[in-house]
Amino acid sequence: MPARTVVFDSIRKHDGTAFRDLLPGEYIQMAGRAGRRGLDPTGTVIILCKGGVHEMADLHKMMLGKPTLLQSQFRLTYTMILNLLRVEALRVEDMMKRSFSEFHTRKDTKVHEQGISSLTQSLSSLPEVENVGQLSDLVSYYAAVQELTHTRAALQKRVMESVNGLKALSAGRVVLVTNSLHSNALGLILQVSSDAISRTFTTLVLCERQKEEERPGAQRGAETPTPEELLSTRVFLPDGPCSHTVEKLKAEDISSITVKTLRINAERIIDDYNKRQMPRFKLDPPGQAVTKATQELLRLAESNPDGITPLDPVNDLQLKDLDVVEGSMRVRHLQDTLLTFTCAHSPKFTQQYARLKQRMLIQDELERLQYLISDQSLSLLPQYEQRINVLKTLKYVDDSCTVQLKGRVACEISNHELMVTELVFENVLSDLPPEEIAALLSCLVFQQKTQVTPEINTSLQQGVQRIVSVAERIATLQRDCGMNESVEDFVAQFKFGLLEVVYCWARGLPFSEIAQLTDVQEGIVVRCIQRLDETCRDVRNAARIIGDPVLYAKMEQASMMIKRDIVFAASLYTQ
Numbered sequence: 001m002p003a004r005t006v007v008f009d010s011i012r013k014h015d016g017t018a019f020r021d022l023l024p025g026e027y028i029q030m031a032g033r034a035g036r037r038g039l040d041p042t043g044t045v046i047i048l049c050k051g052g053v054h055e056m057a058d059l060h061k062m063m064l065g066k067p068t069l070l071q072s073q074f075r076l077t078y079t080m081i082l083n084l085l086r087v088e089a090l091r092v093e094d095m096m097k098r099s100f101s102e103f104h105t106r107k108d109t110k111v112h113e114q115g116i117s118s119l120t121q122s123l124s125s126l127p128e129v130e131n132v133g134q135l136s137d138l139v140s141y142y143a144a145v146q147e148l149t150h151t152r153a154a155l156q157k158r159v160m161e162s163v164n165g166l167k168a169l170s171a172g173r174v175v176l177v178t179n180s181l182h183s184n185a186l187g188l189i190l191q192v193s194s195d196a197i198s199r200t201f202t203t204l205v206l207c208e209r210q211k212e213e214e215r216p217g218a219q220r221g222a223e224t225p226t227p228e229e230l231l232s233t234r235v236f237l238p239d240g241p242c243s244h245t246v247e248k249l250k251a252e253d254i255s256s257i258t259v260k261t262l263r264i265n266a267e268r269i270i271d272d273y274n275k276r277q278m279p280r281f282k283l284d285p286p287g288q289a290v291t292k293a294t295q296e297l298l299r300l301a302e303s304n305p306d307g308i309t310p311l312d313p314v315n316d317l318q319l320k321d322l323d324v325v326e327g328s329m330r331v332r333h334l335q336d337t338l339l340t341f342t343c344a345h346s347p348k349f350t351q352q353y354a355r356l357k358q359r360m361l362i363q364d365e366l367e368r369l370q371y372l373i374s375d376q377s378l379s380l381l382p383q384y385e386q387r388i389n390v391l392k393t394l395k396y397v398d399d400s401c402t403v404q405l406k407g408r409v410a411c412e413i414s415n416h417e418l419m420v421t422e423l424v425f426e427n428v429l430s431d432l433p434p435e436e437i438a439a440l441l442s443c444l445v446f447q448q449k450t451q452v453t454p455e456i457n458t459s460l461q462q463g464v465q466r467i468v469s470v471a472e473r474i475a476t477l478q479r480d481c482g483m484n485e486s487v488e489d490f491v492a493q494f495k496f497g498l499l500e501v502v503y504c505w506a507r508g509l510p511f512s513e514i515a516q517l518t519d520v521q522e523g524i525v526v527r528c529i530q531r532l533d534e535t536c537r538d539v540r541n542a543a544r545i546i547g548d549p550v551l552y553a554k555m556e557q558a559s560m561m562i563k564r565d566i567v568f569a570a571s572l573y574t575q
Contacts (some may be wrong), residue, residue, distance in 0.1 A: 005044040006034040024065040072101030134346035148334040155327040160251035171266040178255040185236040190266040200248040209243035227338040233307025246273040258308040389481040434558035435506035442502040443494040445531040454500035506561040
């Protein structure tokens with residue numbers, strides 16, 4: 001309720017695992033009650049400093065930090081899927097689209113639909129691409145160029161992220177730089193940042209003495225790539241006066257790591273370049289360390305015009321991962337394939353390739369938007385398909401997803417629907433007396449840990465073994481269908497710690513005596529027996545659907561045997 005003043009005795013709390021500071025949302029929830037509407041112009045919040053003044057950074061984080069993000073609790077269950085499959089007017093995919101977990105991906109659906117309409121019109125207005133004669137393999141050539149570009153980039157990314165790749169990129173390593181300002185320009189690694197997330201490489205790059213916006217490579221994206229250009233390893237050689245620049249490159253800017261290294265003084269080069277960026281020293285000549293390094297790079301470029309041998313990812317860097325080896329082999333295969341295309345020899349190649357590229361870019365964007373509004377983009381779709389495969393294998397639904405008898409039974413079960421249904425159809429419960437059925441079903445509702453091993457008879461021991469066997473079979477099937485839960489974790493959720501307690505309670509023992517049979521708190525025992533009555537009703541309804549009067553009568557009797565005395569006494573806390 002509102003108050004004039006809110007006092008925090010402490011800004012730390014125990015969250016069930018450990019002590020931690022209050023989260024911004026928790027602080028706002030409590031501090032926001034300060035100030036009564038219509039009575040107080042302002043509210044006052046006081047934080048007691050019993051153990052000393054709190055750190056300002058901790059207070060700033062607690063008061064002004066980002067609130068905890070809302071997490072969707074929508075979960076697909078077998079019962080939900082089966083019930084929705086029985087309703088023709090509503091699909092499971094439609095239910096998933098309406099969930100909060102899909103809100104962020106579905107909120108722009110109308111914008112995507114407008115984009116699809118606009119792109120479709122643009123695509124229809126483009127001129128057709130000629131694909132006859134020498135240009136008959138133009139589309140295949142475009143696909144090969146795109147695959148080669150993406151494969152090279154992915155392979156280089158793996159190299160740059162590997163431990164051996166980072167070791168090779170020490171100060172003095174010569175690399176090839178390719179980005180919007182440089183094309184196959186020689187660079188010299190000076191410094192590597194320690195930030196693993198956004199790592200940068202301070203590099204001395206060879207260039208011409210001209211403005212950055214006029215450097216070669218600034219217009220590379222507009223060129224039509226020919227096989228010779230794609231396969232060329234020629235390094236950049238300045239036509240006029242040679243110059244240099246020091247840039248912080250990203251991993252994708254380094255196109256190749258060469259076998260060459262130079263002895264340099266990296267710190268002196270960086271200090272000299274930074275000094276010459278100041279207005280006072282802008283016209284000063286480069287220092288000796290910078291001049292020497294630039295001349296060495298220029299000498300390498302002049303002596304190796306056709307390219308410098310790069311470090312091989314597999315043989316030199318010892319990257320033996322399967323995707324790296326396959327990527328290297330795929331790059332070599334695509335490079336050999338480029339020379340076999342005839343479209344590059346056509347006089348119309350440049351024009352038609354530009355047309356095809358424009359058309360394919362629009363087509364790719366169109367397919368991306370269509371995917372975003374389709375059912376295939378649903379984050380819960382893989383989980384739905386996995387559960388459908390489980391239901392089909394267990395004969396709950398047929399191949400057309402029509403719900404069968406076992407599926408109708410599972411729809412009546414509120415908890416552990418597959419487990420209960422399999423127990424009913426395999427007659428695990430039918431041959432047992434009501435008190436033993438109630439005892440075995442307690443494993444479905446009891447979730448606590450206990451140090452006391454229940455003393456049970458041979459019949460109950462056999463029942464436990466059969467339940468565990470059914471659970472292992474279901475868990476194995478779920479794993480085979482792609483679900484992540486392990487067999488051990490699935491089986492471990494069925495706990496038999498209250499088997500003896502429920503068995504004795506169903507046989508009429510008073511609550512004071514059964515409380516001595518376990519170390520579980522009395523309130524938990526009461527709650528479990530109450531939930532067990534709900535499970536008994538579920539099994540009774542399942543027996544009614546399949547037409548098993550014997551099991552129906554036993555479940556009716558089991559429910560009556562446990563529904564007595566203090567456990568089911570009227571209470572504001574348990575009812």
